Amino acid sequence: MKSRYVIIASALFLSVTSFAQKNEIKAAEKALKDGKSDEAITILTAAEYLTANAPDAEKAQFLFVKGNAYLDLSNKKVDADKNLILAAKAYQDLIAAEKVTGKSKYSAQAATSIAEIRGKLINGAIDDTKVDKNAQGAEKLYQAYLLEKKDTINLYYAASTYVNAKDYDSALKLYKELKDLNYSGKATYYYAVNKVNSQEDFFTTAVDRDRLVKMGTHEKPRTENVPSKRGEIYKNVALIYVQQGKVDEAKKAVSDARKANPEDTSLILTEANLYLETKDMDTYKKLISEALTKNPNDVDLIFNLGVISAQAKNNAEAEKFYAKVMELNPKYTNAYINMAALKLEDEKNIIEAMNKLGTSADDMKKYNTLKKKREDLFRSTIPYLVKAVELDPKNQDVSKTLLNVYSALEMTAEYKALKAKM
Incomplete structure (x- = not known):
């Protein structure tokens, strides 16, 4: 008799609990309908403990209302980022709960809302990076990835954005996750x-x-x-290790990458760049030679060799590589842009030398020599800049550079003609 009483009491308790939660859900739905999303969240938070013993159908309804309330708060710009992620979490829990029961009353609507949230997170991340809020943008991209792990591109962009934010620990964590997934991005x-x-x-x-x-x-x-982004991933992992003073780990990371991906030529460049960073020029040159031997006519590879050589202040080598790219592919715009930029680097030194001169006859002679050297330098860039503008007429930076060159050389007709096209 006693045990029967306990069973009846327990059943009565569950019934009361269920009844109480139903009332709380209705109250929260009414508050949400009245535009009082914050009040709805308060009601649901107070009733959270009731969900432990609630029927599955009521759990799903509870989570659906909860997700809607958080999403509405986010749309009203109330702790927008935080509430957007909380909404997504509620919807995910809802879908998981209905998956267990085999019933899907709210799952389709929840999935639609999750897709909407992913879009908001990605667009928000883009807006953040435009105003140098890279850390916030990276977090949004990572949250977007967690909502749909098939879209590994968001994990890759999150890691890259953390690098831009100089949050190397977070970036390294995500890059390691990409490596574990064997992500290439190709x-x-x-x-x-x-x-x-x-x-x-x-x-x-x-x-x-x-x-x-x-x-x-x-x-x-x-x-x-x-192209594959694997080389860039391993390069960034290595450079983060270098930044942290862990040079041996950086070298091992690239070495392991090359063993795992022997056909990925970009990894040779990654390793070469690492040895360039650590001032080991002998190994750097050896790797450059290896890269060229493997792909003597790969324009992307040769272009990147030009970039690395320019970074090493080996301008003669850089010019040679850029010229080779132009020979193999006359429409490779960036080769013309980089060649012009490389030549224009000398202008700063010429200007500094001119500014140090006085007004004596000897100094004026030197000044005129330097002036002619500067003009010759400008003239040497014109063919490359003209070709770059021809290949990419919408590139305002290149067009402005060419305008400045025309102006410095007093090439009025050419200046006016180009200006008219902009």
Whole structure:
């Protein structure tokens, strides 16, 4: 009799608990409907303990209202980032709960909201990075990745953004996660211009794009091959170790990467760059030679060798590599831009030398010599800048540089012609 009483009492307790939670959910729904999202959260937080013994259906409803309330607060700019992530967590818990029961009353709506939140996080991250809020942007990208782990590109961008924020510990953690996933980032993207709005649309497959091109709804199809990012990942891991004073770990990281990916030429550049950073020029030159032997006509590789040589202040080598790129691919815009920039580096030294001169006859003679040297330097950049503008007319920085050169050389007609095109 006694045990039966206990069972009845327990059942009564569960019934009361369920009844209480239903009332709390209704109260929270009413507050949310009235636009009082903060009040809804207060009600739900106070009733949180009741969910432990609540029926599965009520747990799902509870989490759905909770997610909606947090999302509404975020939309109202109340602790927007924090509440956006809390909303996503509630929706994820909801989907997990309904998956266990096999019922999915709210899961579809929750999934839609999660997709919306991911979009908000990614767009928010882009806005943050534009105003140098890299740490905040990186966190949003990482949260977007956690919401959909298939989109590993967000994990990669989060790690890169942490590097920009100089939060090397967080960046290293995410890079290690990318390594564990064997992420490469290598991909092929397909695009075509929509004739209705003149905007370029993205397609996951060439078949989908080409079908619409044949139907006549799209035009100007193009394919973009995105190279592997594995080399960059290992390079950044190595450079972070260098930044932390862990040179041996940096060398091991790159060495392990090359063993795991022997065909990835970018890793040779990564290792070369590491030895450049640590001033081991002999090993650096050896690796450069190895890279060239493996791919003597790879324009991307040769261009990067030019960049590394320029960083090492070996301008003669850099010029040689950029010239080789132009020879192999006359439309490689960045080779022309970098060649011009390399030559313009000498202008600073010339200006400093001119400013140190006095007004004596001897100094004036030196001044005129330096002036001619500066003008010759400007003239040497014109062919490269003109070609770069021809290949990329929308690049305002290059056009402005060429305008400055024309102005310095008093090439009025050329200046006016270029200015008219901008």
